[in-house]
Amino acid sequence: MREMLVDLEAIRHNIRTLAARVAPAALMPVVKADAYGHGLIPVARAASEAGVAGFGVVDLDEAKALRAAAIVDPILAWLHGPDADFTWAIANHVDLGVGSLEVLERVGIAVRTVNAFAERSGAESRPAIVHLKADTGLGRGGATEEEWRRLVLRAAELQEADEIRVRGVWSHLANASPEADRAQFEAFDRALAIARLAGIAPEVRHIESSASMLTHPEQARELVRVGIAAYGVSPFGDRRPAEFGLAPAMELAGTLVQVKRVPAGHGVSYGHRYVTPSETTLALVPLGYADGLPRSASGRPPVVIRGKRYRIAGTIAMDQVVIDVGDDEVRVGDRAVFWGDPATGAPSVQEWADAAGTIAYELLTKVGPRVHRRYVNGG
Amino acid sequence: MILGIGADLVDVARFERAMSRTPRLRARLFSEPEMMRDGQPLPLRSLAGRFAAKEALIKALGDSGDLTWHDMPVVSDALGNPGFALRGTAAAAVLDRGIARIHLTMSHDAGVAIAFVVAES
Numbered sequence: 001m002r003e004m005l006v007d008l009e010a011i012r013h014n015i016r017t018l019a020a021r022v023a024p025a026a027l028m029p030v031v032k033a034d035a036y037g038h039g040l041i042p043v044a045r046a047a048s049e050a051g052v053a054g055f056g057v058v059d060l061d062e063a064k065a066l067r068a069a070a071i072v073d074p075i076l077a078w079l080h081g082p083d084a085d086f087t088w089a090i091a092n093h094v095d096l097g098v099g100s101l102e103v104l105e106r107v108g109i110a111v112r113t114v115n116a117f118a119e120r121s122g123a124e125s126r127p128a129i130v131h132l133k134a135d136t137g138l139g140r141g142g143a144t145e146e147e148w149r150r151l152v153l154r155a156a157e158l159q160e161a162d163e164i165r166v167r168g169v170w171s172h173l174a175n176a177s178p179e180a181d182r183a184q185f186e187a188f189d190r191a192l193a194i195a196r197l198a199g200i201a202p203e204v205r206h207i208e209s210s211a212s213m214l215t216h217p218e219q220a221r222e223l224v225r226v227g228i229a230a231y232g233v234s235p236f237g238d239r240r241p242a243e244f245g246l247a248p249a250m251e252l253a254g255t256l257v258q259v260k261r262v263p264a265g266h267g268v269s270y271g272h273r274y275v276t277p278s279e280t281t282l283a284l285v286p287l288g289y290a291d292g293l294p295r296s297a298s299g300r301p302p303v304v305i306r307g308k309r310y311r312i313a314g315t316i317a318m319d320q321v322v323i324d325v326g327d328d329e330v331r332v333g334d335r336a337v338f339w340g341d342p343a344t345g346a347p348s349v350q351e352w353a354d355a356a357g358t359i360a361y362e363l364l365t366k367v368g369p370r371v372h373r374r375y376v377n378g379g
Numbered sequence: 380m381i382l383g384i385g386a387d388l389v390d391v392a393r394f395e396r397a398m399s400r401t402p403r404l405r406a407r408l409f410s411e412p413e414m415m416r417d418g419q420p421l422p423l424r425s426l427a428g429r430f431a432a433k434e435a436l437i438k439a440l441g442d443s444g445d446l447t448w449h450d451m452p453v454v455s456d457a458l459g460n461p462g463f464a465l466r467g468t469a470a471a472a473v474l475d476r477g478i479a480r481i482h483l484t485m486s487h488d489a490g491v492a493i494a495f496v497v498a499e500s
Contacts, residue, residue: 149474149475150474152474153471153474156467156470157467160466160467190479193479193480194474194479197463197465197470197473197474197478197479197480197481198465198466198470199464199465199470
């Protein structure tokens with residue numbers, strides 16, 4: 001009765017569309033946060049079929065889930081807690097994003113550990129593969145310039161000792177303004193120049209993500225990381241995904257579980273924030289904020305039933321919402337679509353984000369565990 | 380901002396004499412990769428230019444400190460433009476000084492090789 005439908009053909013289509021767009025640069029879809037809420041393994045399998053240069057994930061737990069599902073594409077993981085097991089990453093061909101000397105030294109220790117065992121068993125030693133991260137202005141992970149100089153020097157030493165191989169140098173934009181983006185691209189070039197002086201010549205440089213690859217295509221280097229766009233959702237609140245040839249992959253829907261006539265002046269849901277203006281039909285759908293509908297959606301977000309658009313009536317409760325369908329005929333068992341592909345007549349997730357005062361990313365990643373996942377067009 | 384400049388001039392004939400008098404000098408001054416281009420050994424006049432480049436870099440940095448010749452290999456990029464592939468002490472010395480870019484140009488004519496280096500913040 002609650003369903004998140006994911007169209008894997010939409011995923012493959014988006015990957016192919018984006019790959020063509022960034023070529024000759026390679027495409028790395030980011031599948032962190034359970035593939036932006038769409039389901040890590042089915043999405044990664046579909047994307048892998050469409051052809052990717054690897055997957056970006058946040059941490060090694062996500063990388064482990066991919067490897068456990070026998071997904072052998074390259075993986076880059078970049079946010080490491082104090083307990084991160086780098087020996088596992090080295091042994092399982094997971095590239096490590098490294099944005100501080102502290103993490104770099106821990107990677108070095110892990111390599112020496114792995115190689116000590118390799119030597120004992122006569123196996124070949126291997127370096128850790130790292131992507132050094134520069135903070136070019138976002139103020140999150142990555143080394144600021146002073147640390148960057150020390151980071152690249154140390155990385156060059158470890159590389160000289162065959163303990164690491166610097167495959168990439170990367171950064172991430174703050175999307176604050178076109179001017180701020182330009183300043184970050186300049187800071188990135190400078191970080192690359194400094195890395196070069198230290199003898200670091202990365203195979204891939206990557207700073208572009210969904211938003212910047214669309215606004216600054218000229219800044220695509222050898223690799224482009226792409227998150228939200230891979231799921232067919234525009235990174236811009238004011239631009240539709242179809243403008244970029246992208247198809248939303250997720251549809252969130254529920255089944256009508258009760259339908260009833262009520263007189264005019266009937267209060268609806270907690271606090272009676274909606275009162276029926278006239279005699280009408282109310283439909284009850286069993287999704288609430290525990291399922292990812294934002295309770296803060298005060299702008300009466302849209303729902304589509306039998307191809308017709310209605311609005312949520314009253315407060316979104318934990319488990320259910322009410323829809324005022326007027327005098328239209330609807331039945332228990334009908335499907336109510338909260339968000340999906342506007343090309344099919346569904347509301348867009350962006351409309352829900354606007355109504356809740358948030359961004360589509362947040363809604364996609366917050367669909368609750370009670371909602372049944374159904375995948376269509378699997379390979 | 381320019382943080383340092385350096386120029387150096389090398390008499391090619393004298394360089395060649397020094398090289399033939401002390402054959403080990405070549406391996407002391409140059410790393411294996413920088414003595415070659417496209418699998419062929421570099422002619423001595425080109426090596427003279429690379430030696431001038433190293434001297435010019437030391438001048439641009441202000442002092443030679445504990446720099447070693449092998450830590451400042453001169454290499455050509457894909458377009459054939461020369462640059463330094465710094466390592467170890469040379470990389471540390473450069474990055475400690477706040478340098479972010481090093482420009483190098485070389486030329487030879489009339490029996491001399493010249494190199495000019497600009498270090499930029």
